[in-house]
Amino acid sequence: MARFYVLAAPANVWMLILVLAAAFAVQFNTGELPCPLCVMQRIALMMCALGPLHILMRSRAGSLAAQDVAVGCAIAIVAALVGAAASSRQVLLHILPGDQGYGSPVLGLHLYTWSLIACACQIAASAIMLLGVAWLRTERSGYPPAVKFTVFAFALLVVANLLSVVAEAGWNWDLPADPVKYLIFK
Amino acid sequence: MIYAIFMAFVVLTLVAGWRRHASEVPLFILTIVLVAAHLVGDMTTALSF
Numbered sequence: 324m325a326r327f328y329v330l331a332a333p334a335n336v337w338m339l340i341l342v343l344a345a346a347f348a349v350q351f352n353t354g355e356l357p358c359p360l361c362v363m364q365r366i367a368l369m370m371c372a373l374g375p376l377h378i379l380m381r382s383r384a385g386s387l388a389a390q391d392v393a394v395g396c397a398i399a400i401v402a403a404l405v406g407a408a409a410s411s412r413q414v415l416l417h418i419l420p421g422d423q424g425y426g427s428p429v430l431g432l433h434l435y436t437w438s439l440i441a442c443a444c445q446i447a448a449s450a451i452m453l454l455g456v457a458w459l460r461t462e463r464s465g466y467p468p469a470v471k472f473t474v475f476a477f478a479l480l481v482v483a484n485l486l487s488v489v490a491e492a493g494w495n496w497d498l499p500a501d502p503v504k505y506l507i508f509k
Numbered sequence: 510m511i512y513a514i515f516m517a518f519v520v521l522t523l524v525a526g527w528r529r530h531a532s533e534v535p536l537f538i539l540t541i542v543l544v545a546a547h548l549v550g551d552m553t554t555a556l557s558f
Contacts, residue, residue: 362512363548369519370544373526373537380526398537405545412552478523485516496510 324459325387328378328452329467332395335375335448336473339368342441343480346434347487355426356491356502360413364438367406369481371445374399376474378452379467388461396449403445410439515544 343365350357357365378395381387413435417424424433432440492498493506518540525533 359512359551363544363551366512366515366519366544369516370537370541373519373522376523377526377533380529394534398534401541405541405548408545408552409548412548416556474523474527478520481516481519481523485513485520488512488516489510492510492512494510498512 324455325382325463327455328387328392328459329382331448331452332375332378332382333467333469333473335399335445335452336372336379336477339372339375339441339445340476340480342437343368343484345429347480347483349427349429349434350487353427356505357488358413358425358500358502359498360409360416361425361434362488362498363409364406364413364435365484367402367409368438368441369477369484370402371399371406371442372477374402374449376477379470379473382467383470385466386461386463387459389456389459392452392456392459396453399449400446403442403449407439407442407446410435410442414439511547515540515547518543 346357346361346365349355374395374397376395377398378387378392381391381395413425417433417435426434429437488498490505490507491502493509495506499506518536522533522536522540524530525536
């Protein structure tokens with residue numbers, strides 16, 4: 324069973340990296356800057372990834388305990404609940420008929436709607452991983468594939484987002500509600 | 510700048526996890542509480558059009 328987690332955890336992290344990278348790509352392709360709630364959703368998704376990363380990093384020793392999986396899933400679920408709250412808030416802000424929504428839609432849905440779907444999927448995935456703990460004994464898991472690369476890719480994405488949000492906010496404490504330019508270059 | 514601080518906390522939590530440091534989970538809890546508090550602050554602020 325430990326081998327299941329060693330494969331599921333990196334798959335989960337890479338799925339979240341893909342979602343965050345897609346949001347980043349939309350930001351640069353369309354030139355639409357993320358609003359404060361969009362940035363909050365990105366932060367929540369980053370924090371979701373800390374859950375499977377916890378499982379992945381604990382399995383580096385070659386064994387995995389039920390406690391490691393439980394803590395990792397709890398981290399992901401709590402972060403996904405905060406992300407779902409932020410994206411629900413933004414969905415509700417633009418729910419009135421005639422409202423065009425914030426930003427351009429991707430595959431027919433706005434990014435905050437995709438974020439809500441991603442958070443719901445994360446909660447479901449973590450719950451399924453938690454169910455598997457029923458069959459997990461502390462056992463050899465084998466060395467997980469490409470741990471360093473996965474952690475490095477995630478760290479790189481977080482740092483890139485950090486630099487982007489610093490450029491967007493300039494020296495202000497908060498972001499403008501409807502940002503149109505990078506304030507640091509003003 | 511506040512969002513950059515949140516992201517810096519995410520990086521710190523990641524580093525703590527990589528080093529198997531005991532501060533990993535407390536750092537995560539601190540970050541999620543700060544993020545949730547900021548979100549509640551946003552949700553309870555009157556909208557302006």
